[in-house]
Amino acid sequence: MAPGGYFGRALVVDVDGAAASGRGVDLDERVLRSYLGGVGLGTWLLHRLTPAGVDPLGPEAALAFVFSPLVGTPLTTSAKFAVVAKSPLTGLVTDALASSQFAIAGKLTGNDAVVVRGRADELSVLLVDADGVRLEPAPDLAGLSAAEAEAAAKQRFGRGWRTAAIGPAGERGVRYATISHDGRHAGRGGLGAVLGAKNLKAVLVKSGTKVAVHDPAAVLAAARDLRARSFGPATAKYRELGTLANLLAFNAVSTLPTRNFTSATFAEAPKLAAEQLHELRGVARNSCASCSIGCEHIYSRKGGGTQRMEYENVFALGPLCGVSDPDDVFAASARCDELGLDTISAGGTIAWAMECAERGLIDAPWLRFGDGAALLRALDEIGRNDDGLGALLAQGSRRAAEVVGQGSIDFAPQVKGLEMPGYEPRTLQSMALGLAVNARGADHNRSGAYEADLSGRLDRLDGGTAHVAAAVDTEDRAAVMDSMILCKFLRGVFEEPFPEWARLLSTVTGWDLDADELRATARRIVQAKRAFNLREGATAADDRLPARMLTTPLELGSGRTATLTAERLQTMIAGYYAARGLDADGRIRPADRPELLLDG
């Protein structure tokens, strides 16, 4: 019998031509307890179900939709799932989380994960429910946005199905295409291109069973407690203004990446600030399924319509590209949603291209920092991915820089091929380490080390031992939150996270978990992700930041200079390897390998 919150099995779906077949794979309790679910279990499945060196856009590549023991419980923010695959952007592991009823319906197909392999002959949709799987041709959905495809699927198959779909960018192989459902995106690393390469426009799931938890009364009590805490000051920022509240604050502390990381402040930031837009344009607030925070803030667009805005899409399509007109940024965000593009990678790649164009390295004289129309044109060309500039930029900034050459890789804003989020590493040096070493690449959700930089507990401009400890700790906490799964916007409500999470998981699963075991679990998940990357050819040389970050200091308004040298970063990386128990080249020690349960 499976532990509480689990079915104890993954469904492996092989798509072949015009048909799909599903096979249940038992998940040993030891594996579940070692990896929990979500990102952790997804990484384990990727090891087991994807051959080494696989082409991420080839039929053998596995794409895993992974649920968690908390999905389906009344715990706030637990309706989340992870999508895990080898990234076509980085060639390494990528995992993206999203929240919606898809998580609940997907789990209640009777599976802790649904793994898709193979390729359909024509554009199709895959349907999974408690009775099995089937493939349905769907050529009529070609070119539709994810939202349109979702609506069409609902009409065709009925309201009981929940749909995760790709937009045109995923169909056309843009390496940072997203998978979307209910307006939420599994955004980073090109998962939409992986699904598109399988000729699948969407995966539909329908609930057909129930899952038991170990102690329903205790889970209900915990849910009530957590819900009450979710209304407190730790989540006020998300409730009242959403993540866009970061923009003006980050500008005030010189950590708002601007014009392709040539500056950390943007003079026109107030035009894009949540404080301003909330008063002038705010129309609604919304929540993900099973969430009591309600971080989603929706703004009106000039000429009609509304748009959900987050810090990361405003940063990437605004200051990073030098664009300050909110309507241009709203329009660019909407275009990314329609095409199914990761806004961070899209903005980062276009910002790099704008700098290349201004330096005369690429022939696109129309592409200039600050030009909103140029930004939209670039997005459209990327979405088409047919030839010329669009095809170049559809590969992401690292591959594009390798084509353009002329030193442009030095200012491509990426780590391991993944474009950088809106956290300036020179003025956030714990985060600099987190960005450099994280398995997914430049990432703010798997490494939240900026928390330490902005906590007042250390000098954020003087990276050292304390910053290493902070990067390890925040990475560990993210590994657990992303695997059990709870939304990270809740993290501030936990005063003692590991003990509290252990208690929470114990009530659901029936395991006698404690904080130490959960810390070991976090470490195992981080190690397993690194192990996958090593298997795919990654080395310590991939743990780095773009040369610009290490050679060009930033001047702060206070008169201090933010300098992050290669030597300082390397010292922190060595400290990170030591703290993680890795060898000097960032490899997993053979003695630690059995603990990961990846072999055999």
Next chain:
Amino acid sequence: MGEQAGVVLAGGRSSRMGRPKSGLEWHGATLLFRTAAVLARVTGPVVVVRAPGQELPALPDGVETVDDPVEGLGPMQGVAAGLAHLRDRAAGAFVCSTDLPFLHPAYVRSVLRGLDDPAVDLVLPTVRGFRQPLAAAYRTALATLIEAQIAEGNLRPGMLLEHCTAVRPDDASLLADPAVAAADPALDSVQNVNTPQEYEQARSRPGPEVRVECFGALARADRRGPRTVPAASLGEAAAAVDLALDRHVVAAINGDHIVRDPRLPLVAGDTVAFLSADAGG
């Protein structure tokens, strides 16, 4: 070794004050805390020199202490002890007494800048007609010379002028620095307090004017936009906008250091950004 340091002399007898000046309350902190923290905003390592066995009030994080090895030899003995403690880590140091409640970082920076000339050993300001050896910049290498002079019984602060290369900026040259002119036009940086009356008078002055702005969820309707408030410490600035510096709130002083200690000093011209401590997104 180009780093510059700070030295605060805390071992004086405070005989006219009647109680140790280092422990005098100053806007939620102490005079010593404030002086050391102001130096820490400008310099690398900061060291407090105390008399043997002297108890000190709480110091800012990272501030070091060193014992003056011989009590009663006057301030130059303390200067030598501080410089000697730092000479392996810093080329120069701003040296001051504890009792400078209006010391401004712009003044400290301006005086230390005099050591940019490698030929200069000592920057000894003359302000309001008086030499200011305890608001001056010294090469740390001068420790040896000072110790030798003291050994010969020469305890006068002015004795160094005969043995090293000094520059002696006056009021006009100090105020030629636009940053000093803007932040400390009366050169109050050198105003010390020696008696209870002087202390009370200084303490009753309103705090310096600082610009405060709240961001994100902290910027509720009555806190929106920047405002100027009198505040000598971070705690006073927070109180001025009805904020508590709890675990959900941090502050950035001049867009730089992220802090939450209410005792930290503010000076004229500072900007304080209050931010949500939860920066996720």
